[in-house]
Structures are given as C-alpha cells and as structure tokens.
Amino acid sequence: MSLARYVGIRVAQAIPTLVGAMLVMFILVRILPGDPARLIAGPEALEQDVQRIREQLGLNKPLYLQFVDYMSSILRGDFGTSIKYRTPVIDEIMARLPYTITLALAAEAIAVAIALPLGIYSAIKPRSKASYIASVLSLVGASTPIFWIGLIFIYVFAVSLRILPSSGADTPKHIILPAVTLALLLMGNLTRITRAAVMEALGSNHILTAVSKGLGSRVILARHVLRNAMIPIITIMGIQVGALLGGAVITETVFAWPGIGSLLIDSLFYRDYPLAQGIILFIVFVFIVINIITDV
Template sequence: MLNFLVKRLLGLLPTLFIVAVLVFLFVHLLPGDPARLAAGPEADEATVALVRSDLGLDRPLPQQFVRFFWRMAHGDFGMSTRSKRPVSQEIAERFMPTLWLTIASMVWAVVIGMAIGIASAVWRNRWPDRLGMTLAVSGISFPAFALGMLLMEIFSVQLGWLPIVGDGSWRSYVLPSLTLGAAVAAVMARFTRASFVEVLHEDFVRTARAKGVPERLVILKHCLRNALIPVVTMMGLQFGFLLGGSIVVEVVFNWPGLGRLLVDAVSMRDYPIIQAEVLLFSLEFIIINLIVDVLYAVINPTIRFK
C-alpha cells in the first residue's frame, strides 16, 4: 500500500504539469484584453501599455509560461489583476465557504440517495422502487439554477423561513446545499440500487437467508459492504464535482465561494485567478481519486494494489 501511495503521489507532478500547460494556453485564448479591463474604460493607450507591462503581458508567450511555471513551483500564483491582492489570499478566503457547502451537500445527498437506492433494490418493481426512481430521474433532469430559484421563491420569498444569501449561519446553508446535492442524491440512488440488485442475487446472500439470518442483517451487514465499492467510486467523483462544479449554485445564491470567484475572474480576464483555481480543482480530483482507491482496501480487504 505504501508503494502504491508513493507512486500515485509522484504521478501528480506530470499530471499537474500537463494541466498547467493546457490552462495557460486556454486562458490566453480567451477574447478580451485583461490590461484594458484592469486599466479601466477611460484609460488611454499609454496607460494600457503601462498596465500590460506591469502584468507581464507584453512578453512573448513562452517567456510568460516559464515565468508562470517558475512562480507556481515556488507557491507563488501572482497577483490578481482585478483586486491587486495575492491569488493565494483570494483563494484561501473563498475556499472554506465552498468546502463547507460541499460537505453539507454531500452528507445529505449520500444519506438520502443511499436510503432511496437501498429501498428501491429491496422492494424492486414495487411502489417504493417506482417512487424512488421517479425522484432520482427528476433530480437529475431538473437544472440546478431552476431548482435554486424555485426553492428561494418558496422558502425565502413566500414563507420567509430561510435567507436568500449566505449570512454565516447554518440556515444559509440549507437552500444552497439542497440545490447542489439534488443531482448527486439522484445519481447516488441509481448507483446504489443497481449495485444492491446485483449483490442480492449472490450465493452468499442466499446462504445467509438459508441460515435464518434476519433480513435486516442480510441487507445491512452482508449486502451493504459488498455493494459499496462502485458507490464509493461514484461518491469520490461526485465530491470532486461538487467542489469544482458549484459555480451555478454559488452565482444563484451569491455565495462567497470559489465558484463565484471563478465567474468574476473570467468576466474580468483575471488570468492568475483562473489558472490557480483550475489547477486547484484538478489537484482536488486527483487526491480524491487516490483516497477512493485507498478506501477500496478498507471496504474489501481482499483487494490488494500491486
């Protein structure tokens, strides 16, 4: 296991290098002049040229990349062209709101999604199964921004129970987490159902039932653990998706997180912020996949990495 972890951690470096190259080229293909945006609409050409020189955008593209990569290797992602603050500081202030929102969304999505999936598998082709899969399809099909606005209209505008924007309290997490986790809960329910249906027909399940083991123990002890491996894989991918894909929800609820920061950075052509955030999202996916691989051995000790 230790050799596996070392190899995977060393594999981070070429992956992140490739991502850095692609991100650098992508942001420089975006239309618009960041120097003009940073200088302001009333600035003359001399001022714009001065700002462009200050940002290092007047240099050839290869020199810009070498400078960007060298600073990134030393943990320096530059200064935001929009706020004139260090990029690391900007991201650090926005990271925790996004992380807590993601955790809140993932917790209820896993609990509700797995409950629906298990119930649908146990009572397959009966009304709990039909109801659960109808809810799952609805959760996947309904757009996040539309669900967010619908929840705000009902629980904030009409009933006045919950705040529309984040105010730091637990109540402000309810609507964004429900909106963000709806699609994840739906996918979780479908994955759990499919995995449980397959496990329920295994020989060890029939043997446990033949021995007189209570059905509840058959489901929770024998079936759940063996059905978790594909579900855990999906959970890891969905957690990474929530961390990097909360942009729409954060914009709808005006949430002070990484998604909103990325939208503002793209609109202002803030290259350092865009590059740092995309690299951060890529690193999150790689680390989450590594954690998922390790969890395989925890769930099923027969699995060994070679």
Template sequence: MKKYLFWRVMQIIPVLLLISMFVFGLLYMAGDPVALMLPEDATQEQVDSLRASLGLDQPFYVQYFHFVGDLLRGDFGYSYRYNQPALPIVLERLPATFELAFSAMFVAIIMAIPLGIASATKRNTFLDIFISGGSVLGKAMPNFWLGIMFILMFAITYPFFPVSGSGSFAHLILPAITLGTASAAEMTRVLRSSMLETLNQDYVRTAVSKGVRNTKVVNLHAFRNALVPFITITFLQTSSLVSGALITEVVFSWPGLGQLLIQAINGRDMAIVQASIFMVAFIVIAMNLFADILYRVLDPRIRYD
C-alpha cells in the same frame, strides 16, 4: 500498492501541465490585461512600459515558462481588483465552498442509503419504479434550475429559509439540498445495483434459509458488503460537488469560490480566474486519487498492476 501509488501520482504531473496550459491560455483569450489596468487616455509610452514590466512583450513560450515557474512557487499573479496576490484570496474562499460541498454530501448520503436499500429490497414494485424514476429525474435536473425553484417555493412563496447569503444553518439548507440532489440520485442507483448483486450471493440466501430475520440479512449481510462501490462513488461525487458548488454558490449568493470566480470573470480579473480554476482542478484530481486508494483499502481483493 506502493508502485501503483507512485505511478498514479506521476500521472498527475502531465495533467497539471495541461491544465496550466489551459489556464495560461485564458489570459490571451480574455484580451490585453494592460488595457484593463491603464485608463483610456494612457499614452503609448505608458502602455509599452507596463507591458515590459509585466513581461508581456516577450514571446508566448517565454511567458508560459515564467508562468509555470511562478506556479511552482505558488504565485498566480496579482489581482488588480483586490490589489493583492490572487492565491490567498482564493484560499480564503475555499472553506465556504468546502462547507457547502460536504453539507451537500451529507444530504446526499442520508437520502441515498434508505432509498437505495428500499429500491433493492422492493425490486420491480411500484416503490422501486418510483425511486428509480426519481433518481433519473434528480440526475437530469440542472442545479441552477433546481436552486431557482427552491428559492421561489421555500424563500419567496413560503418564506421558510433565507433567499441568499450565509451566516446561519438556515442559509445552508437550500444550497445543500440543491447541490446534493444530483449526487443522491447517482448514489441511490449505485447502491441499488450493489445491493441487488449482494442479495443474490450464496451466503445471503443461506442466511435467509436459516431463518435469519430479513432486516438483519439486509443490514448486516447485504448492506455492509455493498458499501465498497457506494463509498467509492461517494468520494468521486465529492470532487464533483466541489466543482458543482461553483454554480450553486452563484444562485444562492454563497460567499465561496464560485461567486468569487464569476465576479472575477465579469471583472476580467484573470489572476483570480487562473488561481480558482487551477485550485478546483487540483482538488478534483486529488479526490479521485484518494478514491482509488480507498477502493483498494476497502477491498483487499483488488490488485493494481
């Protein structure tokens, strides 16, 4: 396990290096940042002076090495819009994104567990077909479209919930359901498959033949042993929820990292864009690593070579 963990962590380094190349390339695709910082009537001497002070007059590879060195110190540059370092601004928005992502995960779990169990225990019935079809539909619907439909239905036509912003539990309900629907669909399908496999095991059939109540067989024997792949997909979905929250935040004007990133892209504030993308990528990688480790802890039969 220690050897696997060591090599798994070492694999993160080249991934982060590739991400840093991508993030650094955003600066060049966005155009000359000097043109954004200076007024239109700036002289050529002022332009050249600012480019030299920012190190933009140096070759591409030299700028990239300086960029990587700044990353190792946690320096993603200076936001000209907020007039302060970019990383603290991004970290300030992360709690709101985590709040939305974990609320959506809670919604997904309380939806997926009963639906997955019901679909597995009522296999090939109308209920199973209905739940399976709903899972496919829930996975196929884009978050932004579903969010707009929720706003039209439950915030405008029937004003039960606030249409945007944050500050109360009511503000969280529609974004959490919107974001959690796709994850609930995926988790329902995984739990159904795992439950069906477990229900066909010999020890389950033995319990049924001994006259054990069906609810006890399902909840005590089958469900507990079907949890390993379900918990794994749960943590894998957590990383997807953090990245998927970016779009949902824009739809509901949720004050998280997603709204900050879109505003930075529209304003071409590349320091914020770079810090946001790198932070989201790091969170996704870390959650995938944690899911791998948890999988091994939950099922000691698994060995990593």
C-alpha cells in the same frame, strides 16, 4: 502490490494530467475576450499607460514564455497575485475555501441521508413505491439543470413564501437553499448507484449461502450486503465531494454564495488571469487527490 507503491504510481500518473490541465486552462483563460490591462487602467487611460501595465503583468511576452514563467512560479510555490484584489492568489482561495467546504459537506450529508436509505430499500423491494421514487429521482437529478432548480427554490421560498434568504452567507439559514439544490443534483446519481450495488450484492453466491444457512434478513443486509455494496457507493461519494470542494460554480453563483465557484466566475469576468488559473488548478488538484483517496 503494496499500498505505498500503488499510491506512488497513481501520483505519477496524475502528474501529466495536472500539467495538461494547467496548459489547457492557461490557454483558455487567455483567449477570452477582454484585456485585463485595459480594465485596470480604465476606459479613459492612455495607450502608453495600458502598455506599461501589460509589461508589469508580463502580458507583452509571447504566450509560451508566459506559460514557462507561470510554471516556474508554480514550482516555487508562488501562485501569483490577483489583478483585481491585489493580494496573493492562495490567500483569496483560502479565504473562500471554508464556505465551499461547508456547502459541500452540507449538500453531501443531505444527499446521503435520503439517497442511501431510498436506494437500499428500492433494491430490496424492486417493485415498491420507493423503487419508482428512486427511478424518478435519478431521472430528475440527471436531466434537470441545476440553475433551474435553484431559481425555482428562490422564487418559491425566498420571493413567494419569504421564509428563506435567497443569497449571502451571513446566517445558518443562508445555506439551506444552496445545500438542498446541490443535494438534489447529487441524490439522483447516488440513489442509482446505491440501488445497483445493493441489487448486485443480493444476487451474489455468498448471500445465497447466508440465506441457506438460515441467517436473518437484517443480519444478511448489515454483515454481507452493505459491506460489499459500500465500495462503489463510497467511490461515488468521494467523487461527488471532490467535485463540490472544487467549487459548485453554478449553485454558488445563483445563490451568491461566497465560495470558490463564485470567485472563479468573478475572476473570469474581470479577466483576472492569475486568480482564475489558481482556482482552476486548485479544482483539478483536489479532484485528482480525492480520486486517489477513494481508489485506495
């Protein structure tokens, strides 16, 4: 099968997923308690004023007609206008996207720099201290809530030691705590996948053949083991980056990082339907694209 045909099939398979996600998030956003028209009008507004705002926003229509209107606007490339900010949704997303990209790349870089060497070494030396550290790191990364890690970091480094800021994005120092917090979440899974992939590669027949030919351990590791082990590692890295680009919602909220994740929480609190729908749609789209790229 050619690459173009494979990509075409994957894109076609992704369309129902994207439409289904749009329908689910459209319904979920609207069943949240609260009325955006009432929030816009204010607590002391007359009922006729609130009703007029509902008509302007199209909220007086049946739910299925609202969804049809939304799908039609998406197909035209119109993601709507934010109720809170009164600006196009796509502009708000693009304004926050650089912050999320920066945080995602920083967190992934930290995770890769630690998890890959640790996973490789623990696979080569399965009963070493590195192997036990890798096991503990995988367990901690999988079982510890990310917000709890973030709060501990804020208390230790921002409140007690006062060496790092706890929130904001004004200087390079602001990215350290959220990036390390996210990296800890990523490192557990990445270390486990790396260790498993390298151990599987070490047990393959062509590695045994290379050993029997008298090749050096470094040559075998570089030319044969890592080359075969990198496929699942790159896949999990792509999935992680895709998830982070979609917005590290909890981490961005804990550290008041002005990315897409914190914007999503803000839009949900304000019942900003167009903005929340646009962000969720963007997250799903990015995740699908990254999955297709890593599979290719």
